[in-house]
Amino acid sequence: MKAAAVLARAEHAVKAPIWGCKACGQCVLHSTGLTCPMTCPKTLRNGPCGGVRPDGHCEVKPELRCVWLKAFERSERLPLWRGHIDDLRPPVDNTLTGTSAWLNLATGRDRQTPAGWGDVEP
Amino acid sequence: MSNLERKLSAGQFVVTAELPVIDGGGHSEIIRQLAPMKAFVDAFNATDNPSAHAHASPLAVSIAMLQAGVEPVMQLACRDRNRLALEADLVGAGMHGVENICCLTGDDVTAGDEPESRRVFDLDGPQLISVTRTLSHGHYLSGRPIKPAPRFLIGAVENPGAPPYESRVRRATKKALAGARFLQLQICYRPELLERFMREARASGLSERLAIIPSICILRTVGGMRFVATRVPGIDVPPATVARIEQAADAQTECFELACELASHALEQPGVGGLHFISFRKDAGIAKLCTRLGIPPRVERELNGYSASVAF
Numbered sequence: 001m002k003a004a005a006v007l008a009r010a011e012h013a014v015k016a017p018i019w020g021c022k023a024c025g026q027c028v029l030h031s032t033g034l035t036c037p038m039t040c041p042k043t044l045r046n047g048p049c050g051g052v053r054p055d056g057h058c059e060v061k062p063e064l065r066c067v068w069l070k071a072f073e074r075s076e077r078l079p080l081w082r083g084h085i086d087d088l089r090p091p092v093d094n095t096l097t098g099t100s101a102w103l104n105l106a107t108g109r110d111r112q113t114p115a116g117w118g119d120v121e122p
Numbered sequence: 123m124s125n126l127e128r129k130l131s132a133g134q135f136v137v138t139a140e141l142p143v144i145d146g147g148g149h150s151e152i153i154r155q156l157a158p159m160k161a162f163v164d165a166f167n168a169t170d171n172p173s174a175h176a177h178a179s180p181l182a183v184s185i186a187m188l189q190a191g192v193e194p195v196m197q198l199a200c201r202d203r204n205r206l207a208l209e210a211d212l213v214g215a216g217m218h219g220v221e222n223i224c225c226l227t228g229d230d231v232t233a234g235d236e237p238e239s240r241r242v243f244d245l246d247g248p249q250l251i252s253v254t255r256t257l258s259h260g261h262y263l264s265g266r267p268i269k270p271a272p273r274f275l276i277g278a279v280e281n282p283g284a285p286p287y288e289s290r291v292r293r294a295t296k297k298a299l300a301g302a303r304f305l306q307l308q309i310c311y312r313p314e315l316l317e318r319f320m321r322e323a324r325a326s327g328l329s330e331r332l333a334i335i336p337s338i339c340i341l342r343t344v345g346g347m348r349f350v351a352t353r354v355p356g357i358d359v360p361p362a363t364v365a366r367i368e369q370a371a372d373a374q375t376e377c378f379e380l381a382c383e384l385a386s387h388a389l390e391q392p393g394v395g396g397l398h399f400i401s402f403r404k405d406a407g408i409a410k411l412c413t414r415l416g417i418p419p420r421v422e423r424e425l426n427g428y429s430a431s432v433a434f
């Protein structure tokens with residue numbers, strides 16, 4: 001097994017039990033109050049959606065508390081990265097699924113976005 | 123430039139409405155649906171499989187509206203299409219001169235009558251806004267150029283009536299920064315939550331950045347009220363409001379009165395840039411409500427000007 005694959009497995013072994021990691025390969029936990037947005041049934045990177053129930057539970061899975069509600073609450077409690085939840089996170093790069101986000105962070109690969117992303121007013 | 127964009131740029135009050143969903147009946151059905159409300163409305167939303175029920179596509183309906191001489195707002199939701207399909211529909215819309223685009227995340231497939239469908243959500247609402255702006259600047263997400271660039275007026279939605287109430291304005295601000303210039307709000311049966319949203323939007327400057335347009339829904343029956351209260355994701359109807367319609371001698375009149383109260387309350391909020399009306403059946407409800415609220419027909423507003431002040 002290649003080193004990168006070993007790392008991906010080790011990372012998942014750590015993150016899955018704690019955060020329910022879905023191995024998207026481009027971790028944004030720090031900007032979402034250490035709440036994994038890939039556990040949102042709509043996999044929103046910029047949630048919450050407009051369907052959150054009055055009791056704070058998920059539109060799709062009523063037994064689940066809205067992942068993004070947790071993200072907002074927890075981000076307020078983090079000593080670092082507090083305002084980062086308001087950043088516009090780019091679309092998921094589906095070619096990174098299953099790769100190590102740690103490695104992608106180290107190489108900067110997780111911050112690469114398509115050329116047309118984040119276009120600002122000319 | 124669309125008429126809606128011209129009005130928003132001039133800071134004028136706008137009236138938008140939802141065109142009821144189209145299945146059969148072709149162009150003549152669209153013309154029939156438009157007839158009773160056309161005189162009052164600046165632009166009509168063509169919805170995108172609302173509540174996850176399939177209907178004629180928003181692009182097809184938007185083109186038909188242009189042909190019928192009215193201005194569409196093409197809604198585009200992230201539930202049913204990946205980013206390639208969304209870009210294709212947007213560029214196709216641009217090709218036909220459909221300029222007003224309203225980007226939303228969308229209800230989940232489980233809200234609909236084909237819950238076994240695959241949900242997509244390849245992009246989310248804020249990302250779709252950003253991608254639409256990219257297209258309007260002359261390239262696809264990949265960077266590949268589009269010449270000439272399509273012209274879009276980009277809008278979004280937000281729900282003041284869903285938790286986390288304290289973060290809704292922040293999320294709407296993210297949409298404004300991504301490129302949204304108008305914000306149609308979800309129907310809200312809790313006036314105190316709309317008030318809160320507007321208060322925070324004024325305090326943060328959001329209401330200066332984009333036009334905030336609350337939605338008013340005209341229902342007719344007890345069954346309709348119950349459906350909205352229990353089956354539409356994100357709409358929280360207080361039990362007392364449902365009971366009010368259930369116990370009314372004439373549910374239709376009571377529903378209309380309720381819509382009137384909510385609309386005049388929305389108009390009282392400083393910073394409101396317009397109203398969006400939803401009436402599920404073709405009839406003169408929207409025209410009647412505008413008249414009651416003192417909102418003149420479109421042509422009259424264009425000639426004499428109008429600023430939202432409640433004449434009630």
Ligand code: SF4
Nearest residue numbers: 040049058059066067
């Ligand atoms: S309610 Fe929350 S967890 Fe559920 S789909 Fe919407 S944003 Fe995701």
